[in-house]
Amino acid sequence: xxxxxxxxxxxxxxxxxxxxxxxxxxxxxxxxxxxxxxxxxxxxxxxxxxxxxxxxxxxxxxxxxxxxxxxxxxxxxxxxxxxxxxxxxxxxxxxxxxxxxxxxxxxxxxxxxxxx
Amino acid sequence: xxxxxxxxxxxxxxxxxxxxxxxxxxxxxxxxxxxxxxxxxxxxxxxxxxxxxxxxxxxxxxxxxxxxxxxxxxxxxxxxxxxxxxxxxxxxxxxxxxxxxxxxxxxxxxxxxxxxxxx
Numbered sequence: 001x002x003x004x005x006x007x008x009x010x011x012x013x014x015x016x017x018x019x020x021x022x023x024x025x026x027x028x029x030x031x032x033x034x035x036x037x038x039x040x041x042x043x044x045x046x047x048x049x050x051x052x053x054x055x056x057x058x059x060x061x062x063x064x065x066x067x068x069x070x071x072x073x074x075x076x077x078x079x080x081x082x083x084x085x086x087x088x089x090x091x092x093x094x095x096x097x098x099x100x101x102x103x104x105x106x107x108x109x110x111x112x113x114x115x116x
Numbered sequence: 117x118x119x120x121x122x123x124x125x126x127x128x129x130x131x132x133x134x135x136x137x138x139x140x141x142x143x144x145x146x147x148x149x150x151x152x153x154x155x156x157x158x159x160x161x162x163x164x165x166x167x168x169x170x171x172x173x174x175x176x177x178x179x180x181x182x183x184x185x186x187x188x189x190x191x192x193x194x195x196x197x198x199x200x201x202x203x204x205x206x207x208x209x210x211x212x213x214x215x216x217x218x219x220x221x222x223x224x225x226x227x228x229x230x231x232x233x234x235x
Contacts, residue, residue: 006158035223045206045226091158093224101166102147102210103174104224108158 002027004094006107013082014115020067021077021110023092032096034068034075039089039109048090051075079112087114119143122207122227130235135194137230139207141187147210148190149224150174150182152203159206165190197234205230 003026013019025034036048051059051068058066063083067076079086092107120141129135139148147166151159151174161174163182171182179201181193194201207227 009156037224043204043229045208045224047223047225050223095224101164101172103161103164104149104208104210105161105175106151106159108156 002094002096002103002105004092004105004107006090006092006110008110009108010111010113012113012115013079015082015084017082018078018080019082019112021079021090021092021112023075023077023107025073025075025092025094025105027073027094027096029096032094034066035093035095035104036064036066036075036077037091037093037106038086039091040085040087045091049077082114084114084116087112120207120209120225120227122205122230124230125228126231128233128235129197131198132196135197135232135234137192137205137207137232139190139192139209139227141190141209143209143211143225144187145209145211146187148184149208149210150180150190150192151206151208152176152201153206153229154203162192162205194232197232199234201232202234203232205232 005024032053034051038046038048049061049064063080065078089109091109095104123138149164150162153159160176165171165184183191206229208224210224
């Protein structure tokens with residue numbers, strides 16, 4: 001079964017500091033995609049960053065970067081220079097497609113608190 | 117959100133009544149999904165569709181059915197609502213992972229969510 005595990009239900013970080021959120025996944029596939037989504041109190045799901053499994057280079061989007069370890073099936077999110085607006089639930093997700101059917105599987109989420 | 121709308125946004129109903137949630141998209145995306153979000157469980161896939169009249173079950177499909185008679189609409193039906201189905205329901209759409217990365221279609225785009233309370 002394809003699973004995504006986020007072992008940190010809650011994390012805190014001081015404003016302007018760096019925090020890393022963990023994510024591991026389980027799959028037998030070699031071609032897949034990984035995502036981090038952010039859900040602020042507004043409840044809207046927002047894409048933070050995306051990683052294609054065939055790419056060895058870690059994805060980066062401004063203050064957000066990932067550490068993708070394919071052999072270890074690990075996909076952590078690093079937030080640098082944390083801001084108050086980064087406070088949200090963060091979900092790791094995995095997607096694989098077989099015969100044109102794509103399923104996106106999500107982890108249980110990590111709630112990030114940013115302390116002023 | 118732009119291109120995807122859910123209705124109703126809020127609904128309170130009683131146990132045993134049927135409920136239908138509607139997801140409407142204007143992006144002409146092939147893939148549509150229904151998730152439920154519950155504290156401690158994250159987002160769990162209920163059903164998804166990979167084309168008109170093509171649907172499949174997700175991890176928590178019991179008690180739910182879906183229909184997709186046209187590209188833009190994906191309906192989620194609770195035939196006989198139970199209190200355990202009280203949740204926030206999200207619809208999401210995707211053009212599939214093989215579309216151009218620059219188009220943004222190869223990621224999951226979510227609706228604003230529908231809060232359902234079953235008394």
